[in-house]
Amino acid sequence: MIQLSSVRRVFELGGHSVHALREIDLEVPAGEYLSVMGPSGSGKSTLLNILGCLDRPTAGSYRLDGDEVGRLDETVLSHIRGHRIGFVFQSFHLVPRLTAFANVELPMVFAGVARGERAERVERALRAVGLLERADHRPAQLSGGERQRVAIARAVVMGPKVLLADEPTGNLDSVSGGEVIALLERMNAEGLTLIVVTHDLALGSRARRHVRMADGAVIEDSARSRGAGPGPRASLPSGDGA
């Protein structure tokens, strides 16, 4: 459960105050499928960074499962990022020297998970994204879609409650983009809260709930405007079926 109230984020840039977020109020219940849309500079990435505990609000309150995140110290925030939140990035952010297996294993290595258990969980995660047989390939030997699926496996391997995806299909062609979206939606269907930031209308409109941002403020939230129901759910390309 995510609760933002009156969240503001102000950057000081060369003596100017840039209001990236102004008075954001947002509540995201567990299991939600939410898209955040808006032009670049609208504050959607800043919002995502705050939701992911990579950044802190300048003012206001962010409660994650009841914990007031703004008051927690850096080490606790690291723990939250490691255990409760998964990230999926537009540019994948796989470590190029590591195999797919080692990339998925990475968060568990630093979290101190025992070796035997790590192998088991990596296999499960790679099987879930249909890439078990590519486990010993390095990112350079994988296609874009495969790389993003490895990144998703890495994002969920620690068993987070929330998955934050920043333009997850931005670097992909439409076929592999579709596969990645299908994968993310399947994980949402299994109970994971999914928040997708995008300026791709087609992608954003697939979510159950849409938030539209401009100039650091939420200008439209489908959960509040009664008229707009859940977005149209077009037929999906079926999952990768591995």
Added chain:
Amino acid sequence: MNPADLVRFSAEALTGHRLRAGLSLLGVAIGVSSVILLTSLGEGARVYVTGEFSSLGTNLLIIEPGRNETTGGSTIGGTGVTRDLTLEDALSLRRRVPRLRFVAPIAAGQVSARYGERERVVIVVGTTADYAPLRGVHMRSGRYLPKGETALGQRVCVLGPKLEQALFAGENAVGKLVRLGDERFRVVGVWSPRGVSLGRDFDENAHVPVAAGMRMFDSSGLSEIDADVTSHDQIEPARTAVLAVLKERHEGVEDATVVTQGSIVGSLTRILAILTAALAGIAAVSLSVAGIGIMNVMLVSVSERTGEVGLLKALGVTRAQVVAAFLVEAAILSTAGGMVGAGFGYAGARAVQTLYPAFPMFPPDWAVALALLVSVSVGLVFGVLPAWRASRLDPVAALSRR
């Protein structure tokens, strides 16, 4: 996080920039191997020199004119006028200090030696019959200098085998007359080859009776008096007795120095130990240069891997873990460099030994241990700044890079 996993992660990170890592590793290796080689040289010099001095004879006392706190060097001390050691001093030491087994006055100098058409500039040592047992001179043919005080001025001489060869070219020298300086001396004997000692070839010298030598060099004093005792524990009492006799003979002024082999070796050992430490210090400078090389490589690595650091933070890796990962990476580099350098050092020492078997070239254990320890700490110390930088990277900014 498991330490083994940390080391594995950091070691794998090094494979991402092999050439740069290899070059900075080489820097440390050169630093460590130069520490090892230079200290081996210093230690080798110490062992070599003390070995050479031991070959002089262990119970030797060398009495020199002048009062010096150290061995050798200037004879003008703080006591004012220095008197020469005279032949009479030597003769009276012989009579009055019974602990001394052999006493040989020495007046040495360089003159030209001639036989027929052949001429050489040689070192002539004016001494007595006691010199032969003192310095381990054994005769190959003829006999050594005659004994007794009446023989001190005789014009006889004993030649080293190389000098004999140089002047007589295979002829037997014994019984022949040879010109030394302005006088002619009869050759009474030739000693067996004795070899090089402290870089001087003893076998090229000639020995004459001491008074004849002083006449030859036109000198009223001796350059030194050599003496020995029968056992090592006699050295100190003998030294005291010698100084007492000379003080009495020199009107109460203590103006002579007794140098024992122990004191020579002691001061040489001190000097060479300082030399070794200085060499190690110079080599250590190259290690710190290598450390800067590591820091440079690590800084480049951090800035190249900004995106990775951002990712690690997003994955829940703490600041302390980021610091640890980069520190371990630097330490692996410098430790590996240290080990490669130790290998180079031992190989180099082995090579020098093969080329110059007479020179003892052993890397001292303390230097090897110290060099390895320093190389590990070089990585840790010079890795701190890059690691700290990496840990302070803002994850949002770091992730947006690349």
